[in-house]
Amino acid sequence: MSATTIPAGGVATRSANDRRALGAWIGLLLVVMAVGAAAFVYQFDTGLIVTGMRNTMMWGQYILFFMFFVGLSAGGLIVASAGRLFGVKAFKPITRLAVLEATVAVMLAATFILPDLGRPERMLNIFLHANLTSPMIWDISIVIVYMALSAFYVWLYARADLARRGSWLAFGTGTSERTLAREERAKGAMAWVALPAAILLHSITAWIFGLQISRGFWYSSIMAPMFIASALVSGLGLVILLALVLRRLGRLQFGDDLVALLGGLLGTFIAVEAFLVLAEYLTAFYPGSPEGDAVTRMLVGPYAPLFWFEIGVGLLLPFAILVVRRLRTNPRWVAAAAGIGIVGIFVHRLDLVLNGLSYANIQLPPGLPVGTDQGGEVAFATSYWYVPTIVEWLIVVGVLAFGALVFTIAVIVLPMQESEAH
Amino acid sequence: MGDKVSPIEALSPASRAWGEIGERSEHPHWSMVVDQERCIGCWSCAVICKSENDLPLGIWWNRILTDGEALDQPNVVRGGALEMHWLPLACQHCENAPCVKVCPVQATYHRDDGLVMQDNDRCIGCRYCMIACPYGVRNFNWGAPARPTPHETGMVAARAVGTVEKCTLCVHRLAENQVPSCVWSCPTGARVFGDLNDPAGRAATLIRQREGYELLQEAGTKPSVHYLPPRRRNEL
């Protein structure tokens, strides 16, 4: 990438190349989305039997990605709005990016609910017959409110620059001193609303799981704090990665000192998450109660590798990287730690879902009916080994491609960098 | 419920009398009392449930758990004695039903007589109720229903793919003042159907006298189904 390798007239060539690369990228995303849509139509037509889920493991990959993306979204917005609220000027260059990331992530989270429903075409029943005692209703409400809030937040941040460019996206607003001053106040006010909204969003998502007495593994008051901590890790991790990518592409400028600062913050979040995980499982494990059994299963059972991966690779390793000053000041290491941290949180969620669901509550033989004609195989089970099918993967990857497309377009259309004029 | 014609009119008076619901109060709270001392684990009730309610292959509203390690092995208890008991398990029709609380669209709901019902025309198939139910008695229609014969056997309408179903306490028979089919068909009379609001009724009396218990009482679901623990000593 050094200047010497660019031939004469290289700038023009490179931008043509860039344009071609961008076209290929968008084309690829569209193809993946189309395949995902086809897989969804197939699933809609055949029923959820085409997934790996059964009565013995009734939620799977879709819900996993739903809560993972809620976390990515909440984490990004918490960091952005907390920076604003507490006047951390250093965060300024990445605030827009964080808010945009939060918006796209929550959109994806909402999308992941759809393929999980057995009757997506009846979705409107959620509004027509809402049951106010259902945490799912609370969650869908906050997702909608939050989606609107964060989209508005993105616009608020980009508005002045859009207006300067004369873009219609500014909706006719100007850049007079008064408008700008009012806008600054609005940004401050939005931070006050967005921060609690983001915390609420992820707490309620945790409560979908944590309020269910039927699932001893989940039924714990620490679920919401733990979800927030892991949201901070994964959300900030993703913001760091995206910021570094955009800097690479020349869409964003900031110094390495910001990366080090964010790296330090990420290390702190990881430590908090690790502390909560320890507090939770020690409490559950110590008395050796039936709930402890689920924890024993987690520590040494068939899914134990996931747990130990989460602890060793997901928490300890990135923490070890970020705690060393010399590594923290190197963007490559911070990026690596962020990436590993995100994977660790994902595995943590996976472990929660698998351990929470795949064992029948009443462990007496023969167990639960699996729920489909097993073609001569055993129709009952007390535990179930869930493997997502190819259809589930295609749908998930399709939704991810949709997110990447929205994000790509937003980065092209919206100014990511606050203009110097301001 | 369905568009099926009730076969109950076609029964002989004796059969009809056999299935009559006995004493009841003015506002009954229906209950099932399962006597574990009588149950011999024959699965008759599970099978008649399948045909009565037209359950597709793979779906069971009612099933018989063996109390122990393996399906057909007695437990060895204190002093080397052998013991074998069963736990017939279907929806407990909880008064404080977690499934009713969590259903986002009120597709699962309470009736005044204590029954927890399921509206398969409204259910969106989110399966949150299956997560919330501590007893694992809810079944999802994962695909198009598969049946061993092309002839419909059930007395009620089939449920749509993509929705959840479970025991209704044969609500279509209650309307005819007849007990659920698992009750009249049990060869050992291990099931008693009755009204909890009638303190002198058979169900309430049995629960009192035999120290009937609620399954997973610690979950606080207040089941309408009660179990009578086995008393028999197995020592010779």
Ligand code: SF4
């Ligand atoms: S047993 Fe399960 S399905 Fe039946 S009422 Fe209770 S919670 Fe609901």
Ligand code: SF4
């Ligand atoms: S699966 Fe149906 S009945 Fe169960 S909670 Fe969802 S909408 Fe309600």
